[in-house]
Amino acid sequence: MFSSARSKTGRRVAVAAAAVLSAALVAGCSSGASGSESKKEVVIGFALSQSGNMAPFDVEPGKAAMLRVDEINAAGGVNGKKIKTISEDVRSDPNTVGTAVTDLIAKGVNLLVLPCDFDLSAPGATAAQSAKIPAISICAGDPKMANTTTLGDYVFSANAGSDVEGATGAAWAAQRGWKKAYLLQDQSIEYTKSAGKYFEAQFKSLGGSIVGSDSFPGGDNVDVSSQILRLKRASPQPDFVYVASWNPGGATAIRQLHQAGIQTPIVGPAALDGKSLLNSVGSTAKDIYYTAFACYAYCSGQKSPTLDKFAKDYTSKYGAQPSSSYALLGYNMVSAISEALAHASSLSGPDVRAALVDSQPLTTPVGQVKYFSKTCHKIIDMPLTVVGVDSGKMTYVGQQRAKSLPKLGDNNSCAG
Amino acid sequence: MSVDFLVAMVGLGALYALLTIGVALLFGILGLMNFAYGEIIMAAAFAMYLFQHSPWPVAVAMALVFAVVVALLSERLAFFRLRDADPVTLMIASFAVSLAVQSVARMTVLPRAQGVSPKSFLTRHLDLLGASVSVRELLTLALCGGALAAVALLLGRTGLGIQLRAAAENFQMAKCLGVRANLVIPCAFVVVGVLAAISSIVLVWRQGSVSADMGLQPMLIGVVGAVVGGMSNLRGAALGGFLLGAATTLLETVLPANLIAFRDSFLFTTVILVLIVRPQGLLSGAKVRVS
Numbered sequence: 001m002f003s004s005a006r007s008k009t010g011r012r013v014a015v016a017a018a019a020v021l022s023a024a025l026v027a028g029c030s031s032g033a034s035g036s037e038s039k040k041e042v043v044i045g046f047a048l049s050q051s052g053n054m055a056p057f058d059v060e061p062g063k064a065a066m067l068r069v070d071e072i073n074a075a076g077g078v079n080g081k082k083i084k085t086i087s088e089d090v091r092s093d094p095n096t097v098g099t100a101v102t103d104l105i106a107k108g109v110n111l112l113v114l115p116c117d118f119d120l121s122a123p124g125a126t127a128a129q130s131a132k133i134p135a136i137s138i139c140a141g142d143p144k145m146a147n148t149t150t151l152g153d154y155v156f157s158a159n160a161g162s163d164v165e166g167a168t169g170a171a172w173a174a175q176r177g178w179k180k181a182y183l184l185q186d187q188s189i190e191y192t193k194s195a196g197k198y199f200e201a202q203f204k205s206l207g208g209s210i211v212g213s214d215s216f217p218g219g220d221n222v223d224v225s226s227q228i229l230r231l232k233r234a235s236p237q238p239d240f241v242y243v244a245s246w247n248p249g250g251a252t253a254i255r256q257l258h259q260a261g262i263q264t265p266i267v268g269p270a271a272l273d274g275k276s277l278l279n280s281v282g283s284t285a286k287d288i289y290y291t292a293f294a295c296y297a298y299c300s301g302q303k304s305p306t307l308d309k310f311a312k313d314y315t316s317k318y319g320a321q322p323s324s325s326y327a328l329l330g331y332n333m334v335s336a337i338s339e340a341l342a343h344a345s346s347l348s349g350p351d352v353r354a355a356l357v358d359s360q361p362l363t364t365p366v367g368q369v370k371y372f373s374k375t376c377h378k379i380i381d382m383p384l385t386v387v388g389v390d391s392g393k394m395t396y397v398g399q400q401r402a403k404s405l406p407k408l409g410d411n412n413s414c415a416g
Numbered sequence: 417m418s419v420d421f422l423v424a425m426v427g428l429g430a431l432y433a434l435l436t437i438g439v440a441l442l443f444g445i446l447g448l449m450n451f452a453y454g455e456i457i458m459a460a461a462f463a464m465y466l467f468q469h470s471p472w473p474v475a476v477a478m479a480l481v482f483a484v485v486v487a488l489l490s491e492r493l494a495f496f497r498l499r500d501a502d503p504v505t506l507m508i509a510s511f512a513v514s515l516a517v518q519s520v521a522r523m524t525v526l527p528r529a530q531g532v533s534p535k536s537f538l539t540r541h542l543d544l545l546g547a548s549v550s551v552r553e554l555l556t557l558a559l560c561g562g563a564l565a566a567v568a569l570l571l572g573r574t575g576l577g578i579q580l581r582a583a584a585e586n587f588q589m590a591k592c593l594g595v596r597a598n599l600v601i602p603c604a605f606v607v608v609g610v611l612a613a614i615s616s617i618v619l620v621w622r623q624g625s626v627s628a629d630m631g632l633q634p635m636l637i638g639v640v641g642a643v644v645g646g647m648s649n650l651r652g653a654a655l656g657g658f659l660l661g662a663a664t665t666l667l668e669t670v671l672p673a674n675l676i677a678f679r680d681s682f683l684f685t686t687v688i689l690v691l692i693v694r695p696q697g698l699l700s701g702a703k704v705r706v707s
Contacts, residue, residue: 053627056528187677215676216668220529221633222623225424225553226668248529248625255624259539259552279468279531280624284539 041084045104046113052092057116061138061330068334078341098123118142125151132349139329142190146378147413157378158333162191165269166199167402168384174206182238186245188218195269196244201406222249228260246271251280274324283392291384294328297321301396307365332364336371376414419547429661430560436641436657438611444584447503451510454631455517459486460616465626480613487609522628529627563614646697
């Protein structure tokens, strides 16, 4: 008697559990089905860092991207479809990126946006590749992001790349008449390594010479005292030092060069950009130049009404100015995505990918930009903005295009 | 070897010795391997960022206040109740404190790295025996050296120092002989806070940036330095830290440019070798207190 009652209760629990489970399953299936049937919207998943050491590079481009999404939706969307966004914080942690991307794919996104760094994007890119969902890093600079073999042919970067940054820096310095360069290489991430490598090759190919090169481990705790002593002894003394680094470590290295009394001009890549560089080097620093993406808000002198409008809209939407030019990359990326989506034959991964690699030159606040091609999955042609730091101010120096990228035999599908 | 190289080497050595003393002091007295030491450093650095536009003595004073407050709060809120717990429990608790403080900082005031403007006096130079040495390096040397000397004086010559050392030697016995635990332990945390603040001031002057996880590497340096030098002996710990700093500078000087990225592998291989030969550390004390 007793035992049969117990087994009945057990059976009842099991039935109830099965009912709940099947209800959940049905709900899951039906919501999935309605999502894929109706297609009244395009869903973009944002897996960016809202915290941690990569946040300075992810937060503002992400906000600028949302600004562009709102603009496009207000103007009627893409072919009548509104853009819907789903965001997850990946906390600058590669492990979290993989999980977040898997989760976003399960939620049915049509396209993914990954963090602003190769090392951090890689786990997410791999997941997106195997699901055949196009994944665009919002601004990763390493050229390995752009060849279709390293991470896959569904992976893109909405940045010109640190190879282009290094080569553009070299072209600008050579044009200025500087002949002797000293390369100070930050070894911490792929971005800085390729910036240094392409700077060196391009500067040599333009007739310049590298009178010395040195490196430091980089990261959060930077101390370049030993490197400074060697730089002081370099013979002949260089016309300028190329600091292939990123913030905050790059700003620290420049600050330490100045504190050690080195007055040689400094040239660097875009990852030095931002207000925090001004704070770190102080109000007396001068002769620091870097190849940024634009000069607005905290930087003055680039006369472009559309750029000013972008900075103004961003400021009024978020209550603070963009603090680096990376923000513009996020804004431009959404323009490029919406252009591609408008021409895609369907919202399936392969079709969206096909539309992306077939992209046409796009008019942006900094001029004409050509995004992706079949072999090169990053911005193929974009003018970089050289910004100069002088007495606590950042000013526009000029626009510079790299024209060509040297071939280094490193499987860079965008070179040559 | 040139004078500027020597100043850089001894300067970094002194800074690392200071970091190490901060970790070793609490281990000696409480058996506490304090992984939250980095967050005390971060708190002081945050004060330097917050008060960067005030005159520098204000920023320095506030750095001291912030560090001491965080050190005392961590003692009161976390370690006070665990006073008789075993060292492993204490260590795990310090991990928790470290992560908690770091996360709070990241969520509230330091979601990203912030720059701190350099003071003009740091960019000056002095001619020293024919070499141009930056004021920053000399100040590093003076501040860290001064702090180390002050700790030595405090421990060697004052009543509080004797109580601290007695507590470090045998806590139960010291209590029986009238050393008041409720006085000695908070005092130790205050000393640690002051040491962390001084290291932090030097770090911020050198790096010019402040972030939520900036304390991680200094804390690791402190722990490794203390292990190399001998955990329960403050002189040994200072020596371990100093050697670690000097070796870092030396490696950056002698390594070819393409191997500098692997500086830490060379450094820590040396640490392993030292520990194989002397597992108790270079200058080991009589014993380690395990309650």
